[in-house]
Amino acid sequence: MTNNHKKPVLFSKNLEKKFGDFTAVDNVSFEVYPGEIFGFLGPNGSGKTTTIRMMLGLLPPTSGTINVLGIDVIKDADLIRPNVGYMSQKFSLYNDLTILQNLRFYGTAYGLDKNSLDEAIVRALDMAGLTGKENSQTKNLSGGWRQRLALSAAFLHNPKVLFLDEPTAGVDPVSRRSFWNLLYKLIAHGVTVFVTTHYMDEAEHCHRLAFIQNGSIIAGGTVDEIKNSVLEGQMLEISTSNIYETIKYLRTSMREKTLPITNIEIFGSMIHLMVHEPSKNINQVKIKLAGFVEIDHISIIEPTLEDVFIASMQ
Ligand SMILES: Nc1ncnc2c1ncn2[C@@H]1O[C@H](COP(=O)(O)OP(=O)(O)OP(=O)(O)O)[C@@H](O)[C@H]1O
């Protein structure tokens, strides 16, 4: 997607956060455009939550610029709050309340009056597929339904931007899928979503992504742009009945530079290899391997986002 003609809904420029001597967020810049789902990916402790909290005006940055919906967040955090929704990583719902009571509580906290609250609750229940479950006790909900309820609470006040911090952590694949369908419904209604996740299948569903590691963005763009920018060369997939010996041989060949391999990963019963200049090198890898172990097949494959993520983290 080219966004050159659009104005970003939110952006950060050279954003930095230090805790004492420790730099948790280091020179982070990104732009998120209208109607996008923007994915923020990174390992534990890489600075995702810290970045979100700064974007929301909940944590002052050490330096840098933040703009959400045209508002300078560092100066005017109070002005953006009515227009953004936040589902925090450790979102809190009141277990002893029903679904309806939880929504009433959050809606009131967002400052909705009685009439707009009633309307908002009907809309949120419908959108989230919770209609009919209003009077269920929150403590009896499964993880997937809790997540949907937490998301409903975050968009009750009809925000233009949603910040979701690992919203589907610990939820089964089917519930995650329906949560994402709900996100697509929201962006169809003009909402823009900033989401952190550890799940690669979810990342593949984002319009654009940024990878963050140790507080710095190391790759960004659409899935295809990231694949092209991070990985040089081609990915080969090898299947062999002797995976252990093959891996050992390949690692030695990479270390001693006797084969043009730049990265080796095990994916289930397959080995993924990054090599330069495939046409010449596939044959070279094939011939060398054939003389050493039995190979079932070897072929060029399109790298997955997981391949790219792991390669870029190294
Ligand atoms: N208030 C704080 N004081 C000191 N260090 C902090 C504080 N908050 C966060 N950190 C540190 O900053 C780094 C980034 O933390 P952050 O919570 O942003 O990571 P994250 O990417 O959200 O991780 P996770 O995937 O585990 O949620 C971590 O090393 C964390 O320990």
Ligand SMILES: [Mg+2]
């Ligand atoms: Mg976090």
